[in-house]
Amino acid sequence: MSGLSEQAFEKLKTLSEIREGANSNSHLKEELIKSIKITQEFLENRTSRLSLHDLKFKIASPAIETEIDSLFESILTAESQLTINDTTLVELRKFHKLKEFIDTHCQIRQYSFQIKKCNNSECTICLPVELPIEVFDELHFLPDPEPSIADSNHYKDFSSIYGTQTSENFRPSKAGQLEADNLPQGIFNNNRVREFVECDFCGKIRCIYSMSALKKEQISTLQLKINDNDFTCGIEEWMPPSHELKGIVFIRQSLSCDSPIESGYYSNRLKKPPICYYCGKNNSLVEATDDLLHGYQSVYPLCSNCQLSGHSFHTWGKKKVGELTRKRKRE
Ligand SMILES: [Zn+2]
Numbered sequence: 207m208s209g210l211s212e213q214a215f216e217k218l219k220t221l222s223e224i225r226e227g228a229n230s231n232s233h234l235k236e237e238l239i240k241s242i243k244i245t246q247e248f249l250e251n252r253t254s255r256l257s258l259h260d261l262k263f264k265i266a267s268p269a270i271e272t273e274i275d276s277l278f279e280s281i282l283t284a285e286s287q288l289t290i291n292d293t294t295l296v297e298l299r300k301f302h303k304l305k306e307f308i309d310t311h312c313q314i315r316q317y318s319f320q321i322k323k324c325n326n327s328e329c330t331i332c333l334p335v336e337l338p339i340e341v342f343d344e345l346h347f348l349p350d351p352e353p354s355i356a357d358s359n360h361y362k363d364f365s366s367i368y369g370t371q372t373s374e375n376f377r378p379s380k381a382g383q384l385e386a387d388n389l390p391q392g393i394f395n396n397n398r399v400r401e402f403v404e405c406d407f408c409g410k411i412r413c414i415y416s417m418s419a420l421k422k423e424q425i426s427t428l429q430l431k432i433n434d435n436d437f438t439c440g441i442e443e444w445m446p447p448s449h450e451l452k453g454i455v456f457i458r459q460s461l462s463c464d465s466p467i468e469s470g471y472y473s474n475r476l477k478k479p480p481i482c483y484y485c486g487k488n489n490s491l492v493e494a495t496d497d498l499l500h501g502y503q504s505v506y507p508l509c510s511n512c513q514l515s516g517h518s519f520h521t522w523g524k525k526k527v528g529e530l531t532r533k534r535k536r537e
């Protein structure tokens with residue numbers, strides 16, 4: 207990089223600052239692209255030498271800008287209000303037409319994204335199916351791996367699950383991930399919640415813990431890290447070893463995007479707005495009955511969507527019968 211670009215780059219602290227910097231300084235952008243090329247090629251070379259069951263890994267080149275633009279043009283047919291800067295899943299969820307398109311045409315997984323024409327004559331987005339219809343009907347989304355019933359050490363045969371409804375429940379990184387090693391004892395305590403960070407994938411708010419209250423400078427450093435938007439539920443090494451808050455702040459690595467909101471979020475001390483315990487949304491929350499509210503020390507918020515899908519109020523600390531009346535008498 208030229209001295210001038212080095213200087214400009216030096217000032218950019220977070221990934222989002224780098225993105226913005228590159229957008230407003232086309233020379234810097236060009237030089238950045240050039241300077242990561244060698245690393246990209248190196249990684250490509252290393253990865254292409256890997257193989258699994260005698261099959262070589264395939265490497266796809268990163269999308270170039272014209273490809274991104276033309277993909278974006280097609281997305282506009284599904285949702286005209288979208289702008290190219292709406293890049294996180296959380297932002298995309300706010301667009302109802304796009305959400306409907308995704309729900310009816312796509313399958314989103316942590317590591318894959320698939321689209322298929324819907325073959326619905328009323329659909330205004332898909333073009334008509336060109337394949338012979340008997341071939342089209344036999345095309346399904348690629349299934350998620352599921353363990354074989356006969357031998358749980360192996361996955362089911364592709365042919366036996368292709369075309370069936372599968373889920374991500376058996377994704378290795380999802381199943382029972384452990385918390386990080388060397389955690390300070392008792393760190394995941396509601397009293398140790400200091401800040402919050404939003405998952406870039408599911409949008410749920412997760413707690414950030416530290417043993418003692420953070421100093422002013424630490425809070426601003428943490429805020430910079432949060433603004434990087436590089437957090438996903440259960441992420442390992444969110445704080446890289448060189449980060450000054452490494453070993454000071456912690457998140458729960460055992461959580462996945464399907465995990466409910468941590469109870470620490472609801473701690474009275476933090477005065478956070480109520481969000482659904484299961485999905486983390488703050489709209490259409492259902493009112494809990496007085497019986498529930500009086501019967502438990504904590505009744506966590508529930509939204510009507512989650513209630514419809516079969517969830518009931520999550521509660522904690524059942525009060526003993528008569529506890530209330532006795533307390534009142536003592537007063
Ligand atoms: Zn369609």
Ligand SMILES: [Zn+2]
Pocket residue numbers: 405406407408409410438439462463464
């Ligand atoms: Zn998540």
Ligand SMILES: [Zn+2]
Pocket residue numbers: 482483484485486487508509510511512513
């Ligand atoms: Zn919900």
